[in-house]
Amino acid sequence: MTTPTGAPLPTHRTPVVLARGLLTGGVVGTSLTALVVGGIVGNVPLFVAGLVLPAVYGLLFFLAGIPRRAREAAVVPRTALAMIESLEAVGGETSDIPVRFELTVAPDDGPAYRVEITQDINLVDLSDYRPRDVVVVQYPPDRPWRVRIVKRPTPEWEDRAASARLDSAPGTARAAAPPEGCAFGFVMLLGLLLGAAVVVLLFRADLFDRDDTAQPPSPARPSVSSTSSTTVLSSASGTVSLGPGQSFLGKGELDRAIGSLTKGGATHQALTVVVREHLLSVVFSPTGTQTMGLDPRALPYGRFPALVDEATTTLGVHSPGTWQITAERLTGSLVIRVVVTGPEGTASLEANGQGKVVRRTPAG
Structure with a gap:
């Protein structure tokens, strides 16, 4: 069976990703600056806020992602055949070791493409995976780079994999997660600087207006009163x-x-x-x-x-x-x-x- 090849699968960067980068940078900058400024000026609530803010942000981020993860879990994955181009064990000291695969995935309703994944394989089953072997894989329709090898396929797909002959997809037809890119790094750095600036501006009086060289009161106008x-x-x-x-x-x-x-x-x-x-x-x-x-x-x-x-x-x-x-x-x-x-x-x-x-x- 020979599969058609096509252009690389398109990737895109959404404004939501950039907004998340800006917010994450802001939280990091605010938290670190709050810890530093709180320690310098002796402001305990500010120092504690620097510790608590990342934990609160992480919790909110987790809770906000629940609907998305629920939608992703509800999507029926697609099943396809894939040919192992290469594989390499990348570590592990247990019975299941991570193996890096490079696959050519051949969907029934689209062009073949290449993808690189890492999946845990039991040492006993490692000999069942060799270059040029055809395996059954599954992936979400909207994220074709998230390919997983099906270790126990149905009899129908197992028969198809045993009789299939696939051609390698060209290296240009590669699927991968959308890269963060320079824009993501820029907005994250911008958020970090903005978060730090907000804390410094709010507590600038405590930082810069402290008078460490104050002179003692004049003898004519003492300010200390005591009953001693x-x-x-x-x-x-x-x-x-x-x-x-x-x-x-x-x-x-x-x-x-x-x-x-x-x-x-x-x-x-x-x-x-x-x-x-x-x-x-x-x-x-x-x-x-x-x-x-x-x-x-x-x-x-x-x-x-x-x-x-x-x-x-x-x-x-x-x-x-x-x-x-x-x-x-x-x-x-x-x-x-x-x-x-x-x-x-x-x-x-x-x-x-x-x-x-x-x-x-x-x-x-």
Whole structure:
């Protein structure tokens, strides 16, 4: 039996294949970038998303392919005769070893074509397959390259194979799965880059705006507030000292410190109240004297940070080293004086009992 030969079977690339390549590349790029960025910025949810995304995509891809696989399984395969052009065992250490066959397939209703397949063959049956032998094969009508050798054909096809004589199809008449080609690789690379770019853009602030060289807070405007302190109290004076990194200009620090020096509900009149960065000193009026003093609990502590800020920024001391606030009532009216020192000299300002500035003395 001589079979006709024809042109190579046409192959085509559908937009669905390219879309799948773009989506796959996007998932790979997004996942890898999420793992890297999540590790750099310490974003645990992002890092976990980089691990979970491929698994979710694989599951969705499997579920989306169920209808297609069901349709393919419902298609009745075609049966044809094929001649073994060559065969080669390509490995395997079990009783069934993979064998690469090159076949000439001769459909009853079409031209013959060549195809290369790999199929597991039992070692016992391997001697039954020799070049130029005719075998029975089956393949899906829409995928002629997916040829499988029928190991137990029906008696009718077994008789046809035993009596058939086939000619070799030319090498140009070869059937194969549609190649992915350059377009598939390009769209997959494009998807990978797009996925990586999306993650980097979404988390660019965490990646590029981190300030690793931030300077410590200025002495005039500390931002650390803590209740850790050391208090020394006697009948004549009291002091409260703060540890490093803390300041009496921190919110609530002065109120807490004055409260610790005047606890018990008794009225403590003071001659002076001195506030420095880490030290508060109060000199109390002697008991039983008529010396005019001030109530340390009535000072406008909420205005102290603003007074220090004004003294260190508007009086010509550009690099303030130390500052000190002194509250006293030796002349009859309450005076709050802020003194700032620096390379440019000493500057000061005075405020009344409400914290309103009434006098300024610039440096120099």
